[in-house]
Amino acid sequence: xxxxxxxxxxxxxxxxxxxxxxxxxxxxxxxxxxxxxxxxxxxxxxxxxxxxxxxxxxxxxxxxxxxxxxxxxxxxxxxxxxxxxxxxxxxxxxxxxxxxxxxxxxxxxxxxxxxxxxxxxxxxxxxxxxxxxxxxxxxxxxxxxxxxxxxxxxxxxxxxxxxxxxxxxxxxxxxxxxxxxxxxxxxxxxxxxxxxxxxxxxxxxxxxxxxxxxxxxxxxxxxxxxxxxxxxxxxxxxxxxxxxxxxxxxxxxxxxxxxxxxxxxxxxxxxxxxxxxxxxxxxxxxxxxxxxxxxxxxxxxxxxxxxxxxxxxxxxxxxxxxxxxxxxxxxxxxxxxxxxxxxxxxxxxxxxxxxxxxxxxxxxxxxxxxxxxxxxxxxxxxxxxxxxxxxxxxxxxxxxxxxxxxxxxxxxxxxxxxxxxxxxxxxxxxxxxxxxxxxxxxxxxxxxxxxxxxxxxxxxxxxxxxxxxxxxxxxxxx
RNA sequence: GGCGCGGUAGCCAAGUGGUAAGGCCGAGGACUGCAAAUCCUUUAUCGUCGGUUCGAUUCCGACCCGCGCCUCCA
Numbered sequence: 001x002x003x004x005x006x007x008x009x010x011x012x013x014x015x016x017x018x019x020x021x022x023x024x025x026x027x028x029x030x031x032x033x034x035x036x037x038x039x040x041x042x043x044x045x046x047x048x049x050x051x052x053x054x055x056x057x058x059x060x061x062x063x064x065x066x067x068x069x070x071x072x073x074x075x076x077x078x079x080x081x082x083x084x085x086x087x088x089x090x091x092x093x094x095x096x097x098x099x100x101x102x103x104x105x106x107x108x109x110x111x112x113x114x115x116x117x118x119x120x121x122x123x124x125x126x127x128x129x130x131x132x133x134x135x136x137x138x139x140x141x142x143x144x145x146x147x148x149x150x151x152x153x154x155x156x157x158x159x160x161x162x163x164x165x166x167x168x169x170x171x172x173x174x175x176x177x178x179x180x181x182x183x184x185x186x187x188x189x190x191x192x193x194x195x196x197x198x199x200x201x202x203x204x205x206x207x208x209x210x211x212x213x214x215x216x217x218x219x220x221x222x223x224x225x226x227x228x229x230x231x232x233x234x235x236x237x238x239x240x241x242x243x244x245x246x247x248x249x250x251x252x253x254x255x256x257x258x259x260x261x262x263x264x265x266x267x268x269x270x271x272x273x274x275x276x277x278x279x280x281x282x283x284x285x286x287x288x289x290x291x292x293x294x295x296x297x298x299x300x301x302x303x304x305x306x307x308x309x310x311x312x313x314x315x316x317x318x319x320x321x322x323x324x325x326x327x328x329x330x331x332x333x334x335x336x337x338x339x340x341x342x343x344x345x346x347x348x349x350x351x352x353x354x355x356x357x358x359x360x361x362x363x364x365x366x367x368x369x370x371x372x373x374x375x376x377x378x379x380x381x382x383x384x385x386x387x388x389x390x391x392x393x394x395x396x397x398x399x400x401x402x403x404x405x406x407x408x409x410x411x412x413x414x415x416x417x418x419x420x421x422x423x424x425x426x427x428x429x430x431x432x433x434x435x436x437x438x439x440x441x442x443x444x445x446x447x448x449x450x451x452x453x454x455x456x457x458x459x460x461x462x463x464x465x466x467x468x469x470x471x472x473x474x475x476x477x478x
Numbered sequence: 479g480g481c482g483c484g485g486u487a488g489c490c491a492a493g494u495g496g497u498a499a500g501g502c503c504g505a506g507g508a509c510u511g512c513a514a515a516u517c518c519u520u521u522a523u524c525g526u527c528g529g530u531u532c533g534a535u536u537c538c539g540a541c542c543c544g545c546g547c548c549u550c551c552a
Contacts, residue, residue, distance in 0.1 A: 238552030
């Protein structure tokens, strides 16, 4: 079954396949590196990573490009606030972003181009647009794209040009006053921004003025450069980028090159936090680090963020994170039961987690088909737990257990879920607690239940729970 | 106003024209001296009102409610 995915442009679910013999060229609008990425950012990037993994399991070669936006108002402003050169500042946050991605078990993209490293390409692109009169130079040396010159403008977001032209108020009812007064139309957008005092040292020479490229232009130029001029097969991003960012990318690239920019558009919905829009002022803007500090493993966050439909808004909650963690533990027990049959230890699971399936998906066929069907991760997880619920391990021969682990491993690879990473770290109890627990154990051995229970209550009020087994006991934080 | 997403059990969440996957939590049971852990069992008629149909949660229409985007926010 071919991988199918909803296409924002055509508004239908379409098969996803590259040209014969070509890799599937997948471009994602990456993060703006002016601070730590939040879980909303990661939802989008995790969905993209998951799709890329599904395509790999499907046997496709994916050229995954995700840019780093290191040149825009926010990076400039924030670097200056911290008194750091832009490059040093963005390098710091780029590294943090990459570390977070690794913690979330995201595959590194094939290529992570940076905007600052593509200034010449961007200038060349602007030049083409100026030459073809799709762009014009203003008095201060800025260059704007002439939206009127591109008939298809608005086709992705289905916004009619006349709506855009007449729409001079924003959603708050305020006038959209441009801070530039030299645009021909309010819907025109900047390709090149002439240098302003607040830009500091962050300007580059160009045929029009010293300045810097506009944000929309960066992606067009980087995509063109990364794919060596070939058309993008699949372009992803958060739903908010649909308009105007992607609309503008299309306009720039198609006007410059006279051919289609991208075949298939992939947008993921935003997330809410505890029922409210995520924002700093509400204090509900989580980063990966925030959640790790609260004791949640990255794998639980990954599970939580990919477990529901990517096209639907996700309401992120701490409860949901607990549920994700419990669900992962359930998967671990399932893996344990299979490894017990093959006679392997937990370390062996890693050998099963890869894009290949030697013997097909077997019992996990439904789980795999769900992923192929518009990345239905929720149905996939449901199918996985369907298999787990009727765990066949006890009746399997070792070779069958290995085949099942092979299929399970490929599904886990596609979802990017890491098992055996969600245990609460063992916390060594202090000596006095251990002493008490030892006394309780002795009382228990002497069948002095009253005393044993008394000590257990004492431990509990000190914050420790005793867990007995046949061989002995352990104490864990309550 | 334009474009888009959604309203399914306590929470999260799939799905189909023929009487609703799954996860979490809760409850009951097994196990245990009692617990914990684990295992088993268990919880809905799908926003409202009409229509089409032998039959609709699933198709059509209307309505109500929540949310997102509408110029640089993933």
